Amino acid sequence: MIAETVCSAVAAAGLGIAAVTAYRKRYLSAARIAAYALVPLGLVMTGVVEWLADTAFSPTAWAGFGVLGAAWLLLASTRAVERRRGVGTRKERKEARSAQGGAVAPAASAPSLGSASRPAGKPAAGPQEDFSDIEAILKKHGI
Template identity: 75%
Template sequence: MIAETVASAVSAAGLGIAAITAYRKRFLSATRIAAYSLVPVGLVMTGVVGWVSDIVFKPSVWLGFGVLGVAWLLFATTRAVERRGGGTRKERKAAEAAQRQAVAPAASAPSLGAATRPAAQPAPRAKAAAPADDFDDIEAILKKHGI
């Protein structure tokens, strides 16, 4: 009953403000204010306010929201672990098998005692190209265009 009274008062105040705005020849704003001021009365008339008040004041509803939150948290955690760990168990087993197959031929090759660089590290690049190489390229481009 209090919710209906408050909603009616808010709507009446909003309609009054809309009337004042329309009197000042700002019809677009007045129409928008009138639309917003009719929303509380519409919510009361459709029963949404009663439904929301039932949700707010029942502890079992809040426990239900808590259970839903825990379920969502578990889903999100498992998804994050799955992404970080390399996928599902089946995908990890397939990746391990592929890795074992790739390592097996390299392990059977005879070693000459020389240190080898791991495949994951790229070869070091030269710090700077010689200036003569740069000018040779530029000369070739200029000659190609007849300059």
């Protein structure tokens, strides 16, 4: 009952502030203040405030929050232990390391500079031409 009264009073005060703001010809701010002021009133009318007040003063609800906290602590601690231990047994760790050691596609690690990468009309560019482009850019910027 007290929570509903407080929320209604906050809504009334907010609407009063919105009216004063609108009187000062700041309509956009007044509309925003009115929108914020109507939120507690809407929560009271939908029954959310009553539900929250009943939950806040309920020992069963607080015990439920305690159980949820204990569950979260158990999950977090088991994940931390899992990370610290690594992957299962030594045999599984060896297999995981050997699987990571080899490349998935060894040929894919080197860039392909075949004929498909250059336009059909141009001949293959030598390393001298690539450096000349870079030198031109550097000279343009005075380096």
